[in-house]
Amino acid sequence: MKSTPSPKALVAVLALAGITVSLQQTFVIPLLPQLPRLLGASPSDTSWAITATLLAGAVSIPTIGRLADMWGKRRMLLVCLVVLTAGSVVAALSTSLAWLVVGRAMQGLGAAVVSLGISLMRDQLPAPRLASATAVMSTSLGVGGSLGLPLSALLAQYANWRVLFWAAAGLAALAALLVLAVVPESKQRAGGRFDAVGAVLLAGALVCLLLAISKGVSWGWGSPVTAGLFVAAAVLLAAFGWWELRTRQPLIDLRVSRRPQVLLTNTASVVFGYAMLTSSLVFTQLLQLPAITEYGFGEPILVAGLLQAPGGLCMVATSPLSARITVASGPRTTLMVGALVVATGYTSAALFHSQIWHLLLSTSVVGAGIGLAYGAMPSLIMSAVPVTQTAAANSLNNLCRALGTSTASAMAGLLLATMTTMVGELTVPSETAFVTILVIGAAAALIALIVACFIPRRTATEQPVSAPTASQRSELHTGTR
Incomplete structure (x- = not known):
């Protein structure tokens, strides 16, 4: 059995694993326009490089969460990282679209890493450090997404496209080795049979x-x-x-999942997931639209990606603040504040987007709000579920956010494809389309705020989230529920 790790080392390793997974979700975006030429396929077919990852992740998140509660969270975390590494290698070596899609699907199977990391933190860290640790782990998902686009654009522009996947494989392998060296296995096991x-x-x-x-x-x-x-x-x-x-x-205990605190937090997560992706979808395209449109800026994808980085940095900067608000006033308050900040950022962008600094300010504000809110959601979930269901409950919450981001992508694609204008001989999305998407993002954040208002308040008798006692551990090892 491993000795107790340093809390800082544990959090750093798990956060690195979370960033690794979120990076691979955006790595392929700069390649999409080039894939038809590189692989001899149509643009509609190459879109499966994104869809396969999305579907594999959605399927794996709840399944791996339940297996982690049964067989060990560290064990399943390592499985995710190994499969992610193998999938990156398959994608790097692919010579056809079919093999690339296989590799991307294998990468998607690592989507449960963030929820597993949060669950391990609950089992391994003392209660006073848990709020800040889960805030860092939760925001790793957004940080990786914000930094992935400029990094992948840089590599795609100055190196062979396969370097993207070799880099993803190396990073995943490094994360797996660090987990082996630093993270001990959790003692909490639910036992039983898999559904x-x-x-x-x-x-x-x-x-x-x-x-x-x-x-x-x-x-x-x-x-x-x-x-x-x-x-x-x-x-x-x-x-x-x-x-x-x-x-x-x-597989998922619906009686626990329908508890008001869990149900409302997951509902807010769906809406918040929608709001999170809106900034990347809108700001990146606005920055790349030709300047002749009078609302685009004509920047290359590398510059457009780099201008998304401040949002990720703001997520990191606000995660300690998220923990402090959670400790002082409860995670419900933190979630509400985060939703209000996100709504402010999108409203500002809808009203003012004629200068690049307008977009920089808005994406920073939105990133700060996401950093606040994402740090609060795991605390709300974990304080309402038994320790034997921590991984499954966090996985369900992660899945809810993924459903929200998928819906945002579809809605934005629909609006940008149908609300168009002619600029010379070019057909491009209209300014009204971008403003509409931003207004919907602000409305989604406000809906999340309203939902959060109905989450039960933290009472004076509520116990902090911590590891179970020795007697509770004994009960856990019986494998009954």
Whole structure:
């Protein structure tokens, strides 16, 4: 058994693992315009390099969360990092679109790393350090996403495109080695049997739902395929709920998940996930639009990506503040403050976007709000669920955020494709389209604020989140619930 690690080292290693996973989600974006030429495929087919990662991540997050509670969080964290490394190698060596999609799907299987890291922190860290540690881990998802675009654009511009995936493989392998060296295995185990039926039903529902959302713009929202996928998702989700309420050892304990604090936090996470992605979708495109439009800036993708970095840095800067507010007033207050800050950032951008510094200021404000809110969500979840369900509950919360970001991508794609204007011989998204997306982002943040208002307040008798006692550990090892 490993000796107790330094809390700083533990947090640093787990945060690095989280950043590694979030980086691979944006690494491929600068390559998308080049992939049809590089791999001899159509643009619609190469979009599967994004869709495959999204679908694999959605399927793996709840499944790996439950397995982590049963078999060990560190063990499943290592599995995720190893698969991520292997997927990056497959993508780097790919000579066809099919192999690239396989590699990207394997990368997507690492999406559960952030929720597993937060769960390990709950088991390993003393209660006074937990709020700040989970804030850092939560914001790693946004930090990696903000920094991934400029880094990948830089590598894509000055090196072979395969270097992107070799870099991802090296970083994932390094994270895995550091986890082996620093992070001990958790003593908390739920035991029991894996709910294979529930996993299949939920995986099927998520694949149908996310496939319809991500491909709805290109297939047509009213097409039989899109409509059929939405219907199938609804039927499978209903079957999943029916099964989970009747099986003794469910994949997701819906009785716990419907507790007001958990249910409302997950609802706010969906809306907040929507709000988070809006800045990247809008600001990056505005910066790259030709200056002749009078609202674009004509910057290359490298510059546009670099201008997203301040948002990620603000996430890092506000994570300690998020922890302090959580300790002083509770995570509910932190979530509300974060939502209000995000709404302010998007409102500012909708009103003022004629100068680059306007966009820099707005993306920084939005990043600060996301840093505040993302640090609060795990605290709200973990204070409302048993220690034997920590990984599964955090994974469900992570999945809710992913559903929100997927919906934001689809909505933005629809608006940018339908609200267009002619500039010379070019058809480009209109300024109204960008303003509409920003207003919707602000509205989403305000909806998250309203939802957070109904989350139960922290009471004087509420116990801080901490590791279980020795007697509780003994009960955990019996494998019963």
